[in-house]
Amino acid sequence: MAEAKRVPLSLPLLARVEGEGALELAYAQGRIAGLRLHIFEPPRYFEKFLEGRHYSEVPDIVARICGLCPAAYQMSAVQALEGILGLAPGPWVQAMRRLFYCGEWIESHCAHLHLLAAPDFFGCANVVELAAKDAGAVRRGLKLQNLGNRILQFLGGRSIHPVGARVGGFWRAPSAAEARALLAELQGALPEAEALLDWVLAWPLPECDQAFESVALRTETGYAIEGGRIVSDRGLDIHAEAFERHFSEHQVPHSTAFHCLHEGQPYLVGPLARLNLNADRLPADIRQRLHQAGIALPSGNPFHSAAARAAEVLYALREALRLLADYAPTDTPYVEAEPRAGIGFGATEAPRGILWHRYELDERGLVRAARIVPPTAQNQARIEADLAATLAEMSDAAEAALRQRAETVIRNYDPCISCATHFLRLKVERA
């Protein structure tokens, strides 16, 4: 065999995603012969130290899995635990949970779009450079991000690891005056959320078309956020309870992030998967604007995730306004029940996609076992497939171009930073 030409690289690949890892890429005769995305994030053992904890402690524990989407973790957990306890919170709690979740979508999507994604499409190394070029856009983004935080604070006291949510509802009902103040702020920002969508729709998103399965939650009415059935564009339609029969997680030697597969195959979760499955539930004007921007749904272009995020920010802001419009405080912001043994399941749409939880409680209400499947684990195999498709044509590309493209592809999935990587080194072999 001819001596393989090796081009070993040691470059910080994912400059805007911390964690530890590397991308190993091997080309042979101009084709990809091997591709592995190494991810090493120190394990924190949440599922183990949940064991023996009382169910009432779970929402504050699981929040700490991710500072970027703590409310999502709390909402999947309470759904699963209430299923076991036989609790059915009323319309006030349901509406406020949706509002709470809208806040997190706005915050998380705006942080991703401005801090992580936008610099890629404006030839900037980072948001500090972008701010020098387009201060208005960055300022608008920070303002919207902050409004998302305001919604989270309204119900949770603080936006990161909020303390207001509990099994059965919320600890406290905010006053009518607090709601009026928030409503006015949100109203004032509506034009900015509209402008954000226009701005993102004008980004020079790369063209590409890939075949993949989209998986998202779906409800009878409305755009699914805080619950629903798990559906896919290849015919899947199941209750959260059946998840483990269709999806399986695999440990791969090169990563501490599990790969979760659907019937053995990679699949997509997150904003674009939601848009692909639930576009019919979006207001007609938002659909219309996506269409006019040349985005035909369902879309096989993963880069359309950016547009999906901007559309969801606008949707979530309008939804928050709707939910707050006739707000009235309640005397019973939560319901309670006696502990009982059982198994419960929760699935909600975290900003990055389906977040699935399973808990087993004993008769005292203590956790016997817990299992959590975050969106980043579900997208892991899809990211590798996307990299393989995108980098296939780039066997002759310069290392800098390879790295830039690989970074953009990975970032586009908004891998939950703490479930992902840093100091990623790119190692290319060419033969």
Added chain:
Amino acid sequence: MKPRLGVYKFTSCDGCQLALLNQGADLLALLDRVELVHFPEAGPSAPEAAVDLALIEGSISTPEEAERIRGIRARAGHLVALGACATAGGIQALRNATEAGSAWRAALYPQPEFIATAERSLPVSALVPVDLELFGCPVDGRQLMAALNTVLAGGRYRPSGDSVCGECKQAGHACVLVSRGEPCLGPVTRAGCGALCPGQGRGCYGCFGPSAQANLASLKAVFAGLGLSDAEIGRRFAFITAEAFRALEQKHG
């Protein structure tokens, strides 16, 4: 020359960095005054560069992280530990008390040999000298900005060692311990959050760690009086800042 700032992540949830990124206009003003050398979440990445001010998020939980924090310490002027992870090992330090680190790894990962991790999750100060610790899970954004501005101006910042109770009274909240019989850690927890949990009508769960004068024994007696079992009382303290409360307990016997 502008002071050089680096923000580094270890074992964590990213919440403390986000607390900084959430500061909006104040953050942009701060970035004007410093040269941002390393902060991957916000862009620049230069992990090996020397900095005047290093902000550390996360606990030290792998051999690689132990190496990395020593390197950062050697190249940093002022080193600040941010939040419960960096100051107390964080919630992931719950494994320390169980001696179960390796058993848990085996239970969670079918091939545990692929996972290089230490048995214990440690605060930064267990490995290197720390110039300033800011508490909370996450750190309080306003306190963080106040501390950074003080340090950048050449001053010394020391967070208050008072308990949450003072903030709670100042905010005019009804005492949840007295009025609702809610087990509240406020009397032994460091101030800094503005008495968030009592403001929601619930007990504090201690995410800022112990206050300077914390008397755990007397609060435990109060909890027992409310009808909590020993196990329930134990779990209250074995939470977000478990190791900090455990250390205090050992000191007082």
